[in-house]
Amino acid sequence: MTTLPSYDEATGFDVVPRRVSRKARGVDAVFEHSARAIGASVLVITGGVGLFLGWQAYPTLSRYGLDFFTESRWLPEEDVVGIAAVLTGTVSIALVAMAFAFPLALLTALYISEYAPERIKSTLVAMVDLMAAVPSIVYGLWGYLLIMPRAGELAQWLHANLGWIPFFDIRGTDPDAAVPDASRYLYSSFAAGIAVAMMVLPMACAVMRQVFSQTPQGEKEAALALGATRWGMIRSVVLPFGRGGIIGGTMLGLGRALGETIAVVLIISPTFDVKWNLTEIGSNSVSAHIALQFGEASPAQLSALLAAGFVLFLITLLVNTLAAVVVNRSRSGTGTDA
Amino acid sequence: MTIQQTRPTATGLGLPAGTTHLPQVDEDAAPAVPRTSIGRPSADEQLVRWGPWLSAGALAWLLTQQLLPLPGLAWFVLAWFALGLLVTAVLAGMQGGSIAVRDRLAASVITGGAVTVGVALVSTVGFVFWEGWGPLLHLNFFTDDMAGVGPRDPFTRGGIAHAVLGSLIQLGIGLAITLPLGIGTAVFMTEVGGRFARLVRTIVEAMTALPSIVAGLFVYTVFILTLGQPRSGLAAGLAIAVMMLPIIARAADVVLRVVPGGLREASLALGASRWKTVWHVVLPTARPGLATAVILGSARGVGETSPVLLTSGAAMFFVVGPTDGAMNSLPLFIYSNVRSGEDTAILRAFGAASVLLVLVLLLFVVARLLARPPRSTKRRRFSLTPRGGWAQRGLDLARANPASVAGAVSPAPTPVPPPPDPAFPTSPDDRPTPPQEPR
Numbered sequence: 083m084t085t086l087p088s089y090d091e092a093t094g095f096d097v098v099p100r101r102v103s104r105k106a107r108g109v110d111a112v113f114e115h116s117a118r119a120i121g122a123s124v125l126v127i128t129g130g131v132g133l134f135l136g137w138q139a140y141p142t143l144s145r146y147g148l149d150f151f152t153e154s155r156w157l158p159e160e161d162v163v164g165i166a167a168v169l170t171g172t173v174s175i176a177l178v179a180m181a182f183a184f185p186l187a188l189l190t191a192l193y194i195s196e197y198a199p200e201r202i203k204s205t206l207v208a209m210v211d212l213m214a215a216v217p218s219i220v221y222g223l224w225g226y227l228l229i230m231p232r233a234g235e236l237a238q239w240l241h242a243n244l245g246w247i248p249f250f251d252i253r254g255t256d257p258d259a260a261v262p263d264a265s266r267y268l269y270s271s272f273a274a275g276i277a278v279a280m281m282v283l284p285m286a287c288a289v290m291r292q293v294f295s296q297t298p299q300g301e302k303e304a305a306l307a308l309g310a311t312r313w314g315m316i317r318s319v320v321l322p323f324g325r326g327g328i329i330g331g332t333m334l335g336l337g338r339a340l341g342e343t344i345a346v347v348l349i350i351s352p353t354f355d356v357k358w359n360l361t362e363i364g365s366n367s368v369s370a371h372i373a374l375q376f377g378e379a380s381p382a383q384l385s386a387l388l389a390a391g392f393v394l395f396l397i398t399l400l401v402n403t404l405a406a407v408v409v410n411r412s413r414s415g416t417g418t419d420a
Numbered sequence: 421m422t423i424q425q426t427r428p429t430a431t432g433l434g435l436p437a438g439t440t441h442l443p444q445v446d447e448d449a450a451p452a453v454p455r456t457s458i459g460r461p462s463a464d465e466q467l468v469r470w471g472p473w474l475s476a477g478a479l480a481w482l483l484t485q486q487l488l489p490l491p492g493l494a495w496f497v498l499a500w501f502a503l504g505l506l507v508t509a510v511l512a513g514m515q516g517g518s519i520a521v522r523d524r525l526a527a528s529v530i531t532g533g534a535v536t537v538g539v540a541l542v543s544t545v546g547f548v549f550w551e552g553w554g555p556l557l558h559l560n561f562f563t564d565d566m567a568g569v570g571p572r573d574p575f576t577r578g579g580i581a582h583a584v585l586g587s588l589i590q591l592g593i594g595l596a597i598t599l600p601l602g603i604g605t606a607v608f609m610t611e612v613g614g615r616f617a618r619l620v621r622t623i624v625e626a627m628t629a630l631p632s633i634v635a636g637l638f639v640y641t642v643f644i645l646t647l648g649q650p651r652s653g654l655a656a657g658l659a660i661a662v663m664m665l666p667i668i669a670r671a672a673d674v675v676l677r678v679v680p681g682g683l684r685e686a687s688l689a690l691g692a693s694r695w696k697t698v699w700h701v702v703l704p705t706a707r708p709g710l711a712t713a714v715i716l717g718s719a720r721g722v723g724e725t726s727p728v729l730l731t732s733g734a735a736m737f738f739v740v741g742p743t744d745g746a747m748n749s750l751p752l753f754i755y756s757n758v759r760s761g762e763d764t765a766i767l768r769a770f771g772a773a774s775v776l777l778v779l780v781l782l783l784f785v786v787a788r789l790l791a792r793p794p795r796s797t798k799r800r801r802f803s804l805t806p807r808g809g810w811a812q813r814g815l816d817l818a819r820a821n822p823a824s825v826a827g828a829v830s831p832a833p834t835p836v837p838p839p840p841d842p843a844f845p846t847s848p849d850d851r852p853t854p855p856q857e858p859r
Contacts, residue, residue, distance in 0.1 A: 106694070113695035117612050120604035121620045127601075128627040128666055131638050138641065189533025197530055206534075208788060213541050215716065215784050217723025219751045220773050223758065224544045227551075227766075232494070280540060287537075311523035341631025343726040344751070348758060369633040369726065376640060376730055384641060391634040398629040406625070 132395070139389035142382075150389065154356050156371070158383040165390050167354040171271065171366040172394070175346060176339040178275025178360055183283040183339075184332050190283075191290035191331075195297075196316055207291070214284035222345035225277025230268055230349060233276060237267040237361035252362045269351035271365040277345040282335035289334055289409065293327025294320055330409030337401040341394060343369035368394040468515070472507035479503050501532060548773045555771030562775075567737035571757070571765040580772045582738045583753040586653060587779075590732075590749055591722045593657025593742060598664045599714060603703075606672035610679075611698055621673065627666040635663040636727030644731065651733050653747030659727035664717045671713035675706050708791045715787035719780045725751035750776045 106114045143150060146163060153164020194206045240250040242257035255266040297320050305315040321328075346367050352374060353364030368390050379387060461469070480499035484490045490499070505528055512524040554575055555561045561579040569578030605624065609617045639659040643649050679702050687697040703710070733746030734756040750772055757769035 109693040109695060113693070113698070114612050117604065117608040118616065120601060121608035121612075121617060124601050124605040124665065124669060125620045125623055127662070129623045131630065131635070131662060132623075132627065134638060134642065135634065186533050186537050189530050190537045193530050193534035197527065198534075209538075209541065212781070212784055213537075215719045215723075215780050216544065217725070217751060217776055217780060219723065219725045219754050220548055220777060221544065222725075223754070223770065223773055224547055226758070228543065228547050280544065283537065311519055313523040313526035314519065316526070337629055341629075341633070343631070343633040344729075344755065348755070369631055372633050372637055373726055373729060376637060381645075384645070388637060388641065391631070391637050394631055395629065395634055398631060399626055402629040403626070 135388055135392040135395060138385050139392040142386045142389035151393075155354055156375075158380065158386065163383075163386045165368065165371075165393065167356050168366045168368045168371045168390065169393070170356045171350075172340055172368045174271045174358070174360055175275045175278060175342075175365065175367055176336055178272055179278035179282055179339040179342075180332065180336055182276060182279035183286055183335055186279075187283050187286035187290060187331065187335070188328060190287045191294055192316065192320070194287075194291050195294040196312065196320065210284050210287050210291070213280075214288065218281055218342060218344050219348075221277050221280045222348040224280070225273060225345055226348045229276050230273040233270070233273040233361075234264060234267040237270065237272060238262060238264065240361060241267070249358065250361060252359060266363050267361060269349060269363050269365075271350070271360045274346045274349040274365060274367075275360070277349060278339050278342045281342060281345065282339045285338055286331040286335035289331030290324065290327050293324040293331075293409070297323045326408050326411055330405045333401050333405035333408065337398045337405065340398050340401065341369055342367075343373050346370040347373050468511055472511055473500075473504045476500055476504035476507050479507075504528065545777065548770055548777060551767060552770030552772075552774035554767050556774055561771060565737045569736070571760050571762040573764070575764075575768070575771075578768075580750070580753060580768070580775060582735065583748045583750045583772060584775065584779075585738060585740070586732075586735075586747040587722055587749040587751075587776075589653055589740070589742060589747065590657045590660055590728070591718055593654060594660035594664055594721050595714070595718060597658070597661040598668050598717070602665055602668035602714075602717075603672050603710065605669045606676050607698055607702075609669075609673050610676040611684075611694065611702065624666050624669050624673075628670055630663070630666070632663050632724050633726040633730070635659055636730035638662060639727065640730045649743075651731060651746050652743050653732060653739060654742040656728045656732035656747065656749065657742060659731045660721045660724065663724060663727055664721045667720060668714055668717040671717065672710055675709035675713055676702065678709075679705050711790040712787045715783050715790070719783045719787075722783075723751060723776060723780055725755050728752050729755065750779070 105111075142163070146153070150164050151169070152166050153162060154167035155162050155164060156168070157163070190210070194203060194210070198206055237250070237252070238257060241252050241255075244250045245252075245257060252266055255263040301319050301323075302315055305319050306312075310318065346365075347370045350365040350367070350370060351363060352366045352370065354366065355364070372387050372391055375387060376384070477500050480496055480503050483503075484492075484495045484499045505525060508524050508528050509521050512521045558575045558579075560577070561575065562584075563581050564577075564579030565582035566578045566580075605620060609621050609624075636659045639655055639662060643655050643658060644651060649655060683701050683705060684697055687701040688694070692700070728749050728751060732749065732752065734752050735746040735748045739745065739747040754769045754772050754776065757765040757772070760766075
């Protein structure tokens, strides 16, 4: 039987059980409250940006209503403002970027996690991280001066040989002319998408590689021991295990591709048509639109730009949240290796 | 089969089944097949792996450059890859079935994808340095500003020192705001916790989705238009801070969450206050990870153009005061020079881009070095002997009070004496002596 001491003969004073409390006292309380204050200030700053954007966007959204999303022209002088063109431009550039970045990121992640020799593996991982740290303006330079002329040639070839597909058709030029109008194939969503792909590729690749590297070693060895080839092992163990990482990494990359500004601004020539000929001259994106328009904007126009920025923010937020949910769900299955 | 003929079996000799017999050495037997190596591929396998690519290269050159009207490097590389896949598949099909073909093709495609990405990265970095070589050869490029220098002036005049200085000042402002706030928030989210901390974490994670241009637009609207401040280095620094804050807070949160709880509990159990625990145990343990988070955030912040574009102008001269009007920075310098369209200005932009790349690379290398703790520290930290890493911080428990460690840490635990008195669950020696107060 346990008895609580009530009086200690040796020391000569009452032994009372220490009062246990979850409430911090003294120095701890100071620490806790100052930490809470810092947290609250960060909450105010970051949350304030979101609230401010929503508050600024409200007059525009309430004034134009749904027309804001269906109108493609941007003529503030005539009170016609809409983001249909810039939004489709954003999406098409992001889709081109993902069309390049997704397969390359997946292949690179598989190479690093399954095929690369053990001694260069860490170097390759560092290279991918370094690629993510290269500033976007550098990829913009690369895309503008090195890739865009080549992409133009490719677009011209596609038009000449596959022009019957409306996707590659370019209005206002004849590919079979003696001297085709080369400028019609430049400054396009296609060229911008390639530059953006370079930016999102390392991000997607890093997420995928991380998830692949968490594949239970025992299951991989079991597949090999049963006689699977390396590709058979990848197909039956690594890819199913990393499915969440593949989807999540791709969506994280998509979120970044949607918000990319400076490479797009450098490459595209701004237009306001909704179009799906991605290799044709002229495109636009929400972020590039903001960067090009903010300078001469009146307060009302600025509110419209902020509304466009708010819509972009909501889209990226949605994509990123979905990506986080998918990645987290895939990680929860890590414990399959007994 | 020859082996069965030359090796007499038990039944062949007319002995009853189950009899043991010694194998006899047969002089006429064929030599045993050498055991195949399971380690590195043999010369034959090496040839099967690389031969197709050699032959495909030759074939592609012949086809694209000599026979078909498809000149140029691009067609050659494309044809090489396609033909390489084809020859690999044919060769694998001659040796094995469709499973082997698929395995070889998958390996080729995966390696090809990785090589493509590597070529793209090398071409990016190489292109920038190749084009930017001209201005980089002149010393004044690193020490001068562009005051009074036109876009067409030769490289012997003008430089980008003002842009480098501006970048560093703006990054400094950004870090001065984000470092305490970001790490403080991470400490709050991991060490204090609670419902409010979860709310903060949700909002911070959501704000990492904020496109950088929108962060710039926010500062432009609030700081410049509403508050009527001029465009300045301070505004640019604020825009960078707004952009970096969620990134650094989130990364630091991830790092602090993996600090082992046992370390915290040990510190608290020794009587340290929570602040002391954070300052002396949690943060030092997480220091490499925190440094990596901060430095990678800085690399992102220093290279981001769009917030700077909206909040600061491209001054051509040195601006030191953050509130002294437009202050240039490296990304903005590159952007404005490329947009000018002059050849010399574009080459200058490439020179500045090379400097920016080197800057980011330096930050990156420092981050990697910090993230990898020195080997000696690592060994000490995870050693189980009482001479642990904490000894250096004055926490050498074994020396301070050998009795307190004897039962728990020493390899051969001494038998614990039974409690002398049922009224006292622990022996008097182990009980911390309460302060002697007069009664």
